[in-house]
Amino acid sequence: MRSHLTRNVYRRLLAGHGLVRPCPGQLVFFSSSSSSRRLSRPPSQLLIRHAPRRTFFGIFKKPPRELKEPELEPGYDVLLKFRSDETENERLQSRAALLKGLREFLEHKKRYHKFLNSTQAFLTSRLVRHLLETEAPPEELSKDLDVVDLRLALELALKRPRGDCANHLALARVLYAGIEQRTGAGAFEADGADPESALEVSSPEERHQDFQQYLTALVQYGASLEAVECLAEHLKELQAKGETNKGARVLWVLVLEGLASEGREEELLREYRNAEAAGVNYMPPVHEVMTTFFARRDRVPETKQWFGKPIHGNWSPTTEAYMEVVRFAVRNNQKDWIRPVFEKLVKSNPQKSRWDVIFAWAVLAMDKGVEDIKQMMELMMKSPKNSSNHKKEKRPDADTINVLIKAAIEKKNPYLAERFLALATELGIQQNYATYVLQMDYRLEAGDLSGVQAIYQKLRSREVAVWYEADVPILNKYLRALCAVETPDIERILDITSELERRYIIIEPETTVSLCTLFLRSDKQFDVIDTLSLHTLSYSIEERRQVQHGFVQYCLDRKASTARAWDAYSLLRQYFPDTSKEDRIRLMDEFFARKRPDMACHVFGHMRAHASMDMRPTRETYVRCLEGIGRYPDLESLRMVHNMLKMDTTIQLDTQLYNALMVAYTSCDEVLLALDLWEQITNMPEGPSYNSLAIVFWACEKMYWFYFNADRRIARDIWEKVQRLDLDVPPAVFNSYVGAVAAEGALENIKRLIQGMDATMGYSPSVMTFGIAFNALPAEELKTRFKQWATAEYPELWARLETKGCKQTLRGTIYNVERIFEA
Incomplete structure (x- = not known):
């Protein structure tokens, strides 16, 4: 399919x-x-x-604004076309063109330090798989896919994307299998191939590096159990060949990290014991994994046990392990337990990086202020120099200030963070880009947008060098904050987006939603188009769904005007043709609720005209649309939908569809057509339903209003047939029949019907019964007489009807009773 x-x-x-x-x-x-x-x-x-039209005065007008052209990353169009051709079973591009596009794409990603999103990883894996499974012509063997290409792709696959990582894991598997195939490694031999057929030869060090990267992909993307099996097989193969793997400790740590990140405690403890049996000592990285696992779960006894376990070679714990136990101690009221640990660390003449952790402990666990930290810094600078580098003094630097600011942020104390910044100025410490990013972060949390803008201007003026896209996450957060204020500064927002565009930055989908929502509210459709054109083509399918959902939510928001909601829907349809049928139906219902049946039916028409059969309306969708027209009549839209139904060979007409058509035509005052549909229902093997009866009585009621000489026996004949069949008539059907009789002006008949309900129907009249009868009476004099009778005979029910209120129409006084007919 x-x-x-x-x-x-x-x-x-x-x-x-x-x-x-x-x-x-x-x-x-x-x-x-x-x-x-x-x-x-x-x-x-x-x-x-x-x-x-152009006029003489028009020559002085500014030229119309040019929309920004979307730009695909180099080579990405080749990947897209390959997948399209592969799916459509069309002729593929030449192997040389595919290789050229793949290499351009991978080199661009590496050059600009960009990651593959989920869709790009999927497309890359499909193309690589095709190139591996097909043979190159003899004259192109020297230029064919090689290990360098595969290793570059594997390196990119290790950059974790936003969102789902399943395609990255699949890509890593394909790439590693390709590397094994190209180098004649064990996995290739296991398939029965001749090792001498390998295209290239790799050294043991290169093969170890390949395996380490593959193992990293497995543990990073949730396949740690598979990584355990791969490591066991790898070590077994090395042992069988008499080879040694000097990097086996690193591989064990990777596996332990993966199991810990997936929360697999039983497997983690088992593999730790296996690592011990394999000769892996309790090194700082292993200590960090085990301690962190239990500390993050607030397991107090286990955390103390693993943290206190002696580390091989009397090494100190890593800074990450120290920081984790500090947070653990704060959360679990274990400050007294952690205090001797850090007092011992202070006396041990620690390295500069450990001093930074000590400062964080002092702020988080000991609630130390700026003056206390300043004294501790003086103590650090007076301590002996490191034995490894006697010429280097231990002095606070930008990293120290960043650690302190992070601690203040964790304490949700922006004032303390500002004081640490002032301390940096006092000590003459030059801030780095991370300091600026942290400043923007806590000022955003504090709602200080003017302060954030001041820092942004410093970053933009390149007062410090920014490491590639290190500032992009906080700029996305800043943009979302600017969009969320009551009176957004659109010029400032456009200034930031222009700068990001100049840097070829793809903003986050959440930011795209915020920007587009703001531009739609401000009637800046061109800016919406620019934003979508520049970014959505580079999003994965999951990221596109986020933006698509944002547009759907905007259309469903009643705060947005109908015109703006329609603009949003038009752009949604233009840029997201894969919008789900469920969302399209919700949008159709929304435009009906906004009393715009023409717009709702155009949404329906777009489903009907969609190229994908999965998006086409079903019988239920037709019914839903026709019921919407029944609530909000529009004859032109009804005719359009009915024509679509006539031409739709996938839909079989049944009673429910005929009922829906009857509802729609009756609502549009085309009662004769509705009664023709009734005749078709009666001639069907399925026959009419209770809903059919309620609808046809309503059609008769309206017919008596529009056609004075209409046959007055239609409703009565149907009712007599119902009574002969001795059916249990629901209240909705009876009330509808009362309306048909009332439209004839037969006041005495109405009274007899209502008075005899308990005996004949088995239930009493309701507010709806009186409201329908009163509204259907054709003359004001009859309505007055009916009201007098009902007030005397059923005072409580009539009083409840009066609470609904009434209005004056061409048909006289009408009570506000809502009649909803379902097919």
């Missing part, structure tokens, strides 16, 4: 267009005749607005 997701998403990523038709609202789109057709126009021309 073909993948409609690939056909409708990946191809549109390349073409940058959607399957659209003219719709209500301000936005106008080009349409395409088929889902696979590609336009020669650039994406910026796909969404246009009607321009006024």
